[in-house]
Every structure is written in C-alpha cells, then in structure tokens.
Amino acid sequence: MVSRVFQGGAADAFPNGVGSMQCKELEAVLEQEGLTPLPPAARAHLAECMSCQGFFADLTTIQSLAQELPAEADPPERLWVSLRAQLAAEGVIKEEAKLTPDTPWWQSITVWLRPRTLATAAAGIVLLVTGVFLSQKPATKTYLAVIPNRPAPSPVSNSVAPPVVVPPVRNSTVTPRPSPTEEAMANGGLILNQAELSVPNMQLAGNSTVDASLRDNLRTVNEFIAECQQHLKQHPEDELAREYLESAYQQKAELLAAMMDSGGSEH
Amino acid sequence: MQPQGILRIAFSVLGVGLLVCAAAPAWGGSPEHQERHFIVKDHPFVVLQNIVNGRIEVKSWKNSEVVVSSTSAPGQVGIDIEQVGDRIEINANSLEPGSEPNEVEVNFQLTVPEKTELQLRTQTGLIYVEQVNGDMKLQSVAGDVHLKEVSGYIIVKTTGGTLICTQCAGKLEFTTISGNAQILQPTLTSLNAMTTTGNILYDGDFMHTGMYSMNSGRGLVEVRFSGNDSFDLKAQTLLGHVDNQAAAFLKPDTHGGHHTVSKFSKGLFGTVGQGLAKVELSSYSGTIRILKRD
C-alpha cells in the first residue's frame, strides 16, 4: 500500500488560515491523547475538515465495537487437568488427599481404590476421549460408526497375499478399516458403556427425585444414541447424524460424571 | 360447668390444636432463618454450591453489599460462608448425622450489587435470577432456571430442568438433556442452546452481527421473529420437518455461498432483511418452525 504523509492539506483547504491545526497535527494529538477528550483546537479542526471527521468517526466506531467484544473466555476443563498434571509432575503442587495425618497407610490406599474415585476418574477419561475425537476432522465416511459387531473378514486364499487396502465399497465382503474418528468414537462409546455399568448399583444422590431424574435422563440419552447409531448404520455418510451422535456421547459423559460425583455410593 | 360443656371445650381445644399442628411446617417446627451481610467493592463474585436441595433466588440492589439469607428446618443445615476480597463462597451442609446430604432442603435469597458474577448450583430447586449484570454459571439437575433482565456471559446447564430467560442480554449457552428452553424478548448477541428431547422457543429479535444456534434432538425448535429483524437462516432436520410460516419474508441467502444440504436431511436457507445476524436451527427428528410475530 502506498502511504503518503499528508502535508499542507488544511492550509490549502482554508486559504484564509481558518483552523490553525493541520490534519497532521490532529493525528499527533489523537496518537498522544486518545480519542477523548479532545482539546479545543482539535475539535475546531474536526468541525471544518471532512476528511479528519471521517477518520475520527472511524476510529471511534472501531473503539466502540471493540468494547463490545468479549473480554473474557472460559478455558476448557482439560486445560486445568493438564496444568494440574504438569504441576504435579514438576513437584510444584501435591495432589490433594482427603486424609488426616493419622490415617493408617493401608487406609490411604483404600481411599485411592475407592470405586467412586475410580468411576470419577473413568468419567474424566471419557470426557477427555470425547474431547479428542470431537476435535478431529472426520475422514471419508463410508463405515459404521459403531464397531462392536464388526463382521469377520472374508477368508483369504491359501497363497499368502500381503494385506490389501480395500477401497470403500459397501457391498464388499471385506470390511474396510474404519477412519480414526470413527474408531475413536466407537472406543469412546465403549468406555462410556463400561462407566455406565457401575451406575445401576449406585445409590446416586440419596434423593429419590434426583436419582429418578438422573436415571431417566440417562435412559433418554441412551435411546437417542441408539437411534443415531441405527441411522448411521444405514447412512454412514450422514454428517448431521454423526454430529448429533457426538453431542449425545458428550452429554452422556457429562451426565455420568455428574451422577458419579453427586454423592454416589455403591449399595 | 356442665360435663358436656367441659367436653365441648376440650374437643374444641383439641381440634384447634390439631389444626395448628397440621398448619405447622413439615419441618416440624418454625423454620430457621439466617442472614449475613458482606461489604464488597467493584466486581463481587458469589459462589453457592447448594449440595442440599432448595431454591436459590438472586436479586440486585444499588448497595455495595451482598446479603445472604437462608431458610431451613431448624438444626438440620449448616451454612458456611467465606469471604476473600470480593469473592464470597457459600456452602450448605447437612448437620444431622447419618442423613443423606440430599434429603435436606434450604432456600437461599441473595441480594447482590448489579454487577456481580454468579456461580450457582442446586439439585432440584429453582434458580431465579433477576436484574443482575455479570457473568454467571448456573447448574441444576432437575430444577428449573428462570432469568429475568440479566446480562453477561450466561452458562446454564441442567439435566432435566427448563430454562426461561426473559429480556436477557449478552451471551447465553444452555445445555440440557430433557429440559426445554424459552428465550423471550432477548437482546442476546450470541446464543447456543442444545437439548436432546426438549423444545426450544425463541421469541425475540436478533441483534446485528449476533450468532444464534439452536439444536434439539427430538424436540421442536421454534423461532418467532419481527419485521425489523435481519438474519441469515440455516435450518436443517434429519427425520423431522421444517414448518416455514415465513416464506413471504425469506429471500434467497444473499451472503455468498451455496448451502449444501446433505441428501439425508431437509434444509431451509434464506435471508430476512439484510442478513446481518446468523441463525442456525437444527433438529434430529423434531420439527423446526419459523414464523413472523404479528
């Protein structure tokens, strides 16, 4: 961009010497003093110079718009998990243990092995896994989203053949390898299912209303996940369905974490 | 006095006594009320983790003071409040040995300066916030969340609770599994609402340059806009249907780009006015409805 330093414009525009400040001087004032408050000489120049008026108005618009932009943003939870792990690894912090100094050593092990803690950690892993596969861009969509019932590959001939990468053909008898995203999603689903196994025996919240609400919602989410999976079986290319399935997994992960955190204890 | 008269009086006294007992609160005694005051400065931050059940009500005033009032059954709940600078943290704990924390109930009323940041959490009770301008994170399992004339960066999460947001401003994020959302007369610049089985209703204007995303798995997503609105619309549903009652106001999308709808979904794209805001509606199997308010 060609840049020119403005020179003498104001003098030409005001041959009678009206407006003792020139445009360059106004700019210097704006640079050093900001947009408000303007000294009288600057205001007088603005009243008479259309170009500087436009310039000043634009800077004011930019400043006003900028003030509407969010000054803060919520960091994702994984940032704190990662930070905590790093600080613990460096020895800067020690993991908080809910034990008294008098707790016998064998009891401290029991604390760590307490099922609820493990379940909470499992739910945390679920959330991280969910976060990982949600951040991945989907690859070619020609495969099932859920792996568990993957059919066995067709028998190969006796002559030893090297592994062949089969292009995605729907009716092929050889089941092609799923994409990393689908595999991650399937693994995430399996982890969620495992975490869910500990739920039925839990007295979740000690409150029948909350307990019932949590279980009902878990049932709702599972039904929805099954619906999405069924749809994706028939239409594996459907991006919208995949997005909904991902969201449903994430909701389930958060729900399980909330259930395990809300005072659950096994009967 | 005649024996019959004595009997009559005795029965009357008993009857009144029974009535009084019936009218007495189920807590088995007069409720315990506590109130504490905290002086704050510019930007107070109030955290309330109500592990017991109960209602949380927050209103604002002009004073640089936070007032925390609580009502509960006598001797059942301990309220711990800690103030560090402008941060006030409130925790409710069950005092009864052996009782489950979530069986006990305490209701909170908070009065805070207008510019207060809030972080509130409850299980089944209602969260009600009115005329507070500050970022807030509100969580409930089964309880509803009602917001009125609040502004800020508002995050609401429920499992089954419904959000009713009236005349709210700023940015709103709402996620729920089975709850509904009603966003009425908002002046939000950003909205992200997601529910699996609930319904979403947006009845209000769209701000210029605002971005609005509403997703429901199975429920209804309904948008009612006004004649002054200006937005680009992208609506798609997989198994549901799009009920476009605003065809007369929707022009072909003017902001460049061909919208591609997947062959599996039904889509509706268009522009109202100059398309200055961006509205994305999505439903897996529910209905999407767009109509203009009279």
Add this chain to the structure above:
Amino acid sequence: MHSRRVYALCLRMVSNPADAEDLAQEAFLQLFRKIGTFRGESAFSTWLHRMTVNVVLMRLRKKTLPTDSLEETVDPDAENSGPKRDVGAVDLRLSGAVDRVNLERSIEKLPPGYKTVFVLHDVQGFEHNEIAGIMGCSVGNSKSQLHKARTRLRDLLQEELRAQARQERQAAKSHTGSEG
C-alpha cells in the same frame, strides 16, 4: 476471573483454540513456578498479563521466519513506522457498515504488537500505564501503538468493505446474466 482474561487474550493473539490453550497453560505454569518472585511491585493482574504476553510473543517469534519481522511490536523510536493515513483515497465510512465479525477478522490480521496493545486496551480495558507495565514500554509508546493499531484496523476494514462490495456486484452481475 484472571484465568478467563488470560485465556481470552491468548485466543485473540493466536485465533486457534488449541494454540490458545497451550499458551494459556504455559502462562499459568509460569505463574505457579514464579509466584514466589512476585513482590507486589505491580498489580497481580499486570504481572500475570505480562507473563502471558511474554509467552505469546516468544511463541510467535519462534514461528516467524527470519525474513519476517515482528516490527511494530515495541518500537518507541520509530517515527516513520506504522500505517499512515492515505488521505487521497476515497474513504468508506465504517459506522453502520462493519460489524463485530468484520472487526474480529481484521484484528486477526494485525501484527502482534499492535494486536496486543489493542486487545489489552480496547477489548480488555487496561489503562495505558498498566499496558506499559505489561509490555515493558513507556506510556507514550503504548498510546502510540494503540493509535497505530486502530489506524491499521481502519485500513483493513475498509479493504474488507471494498472486497465485499466487489463480491456483491459480481454476484448481482452473474445473477442477472443467468436470467438474461
């Protein structure tokens, strides 16, 4: 509260949430490692933001090619640096024509130094004396950088408006062409 401002600053500086997370994490790591050295000579937020800005600028310096420069970062003596008003060109008024989306896109294109000062002042509301402490420069330089940032943004926004107008004209032409 500080964490959200720090993260928001990182997000604006790199525009990529994954990079912003890394940067924010690094800034907080530094905070924890160096908290013992904080003597209260400045406000805590200033101290924390200074660490954040240093972390961000260090990362950007590593990514930048040697031929590129991070000029317009802190250059108090450069009188002729920075954008100048191109007075001869026809200016498009921004008021009513640009929105936050346009502004955010233009902010991304600013050089790091301008971007930092602009975000700290106009977006996050820091005063010049605080920014001087954060950036390690003088108050005068902070003001100058801010003005240059705004002027550069004005240029970027006007370019964007012109590009949009051109696109719309082309779209209108092809539409009428296909009908004819």
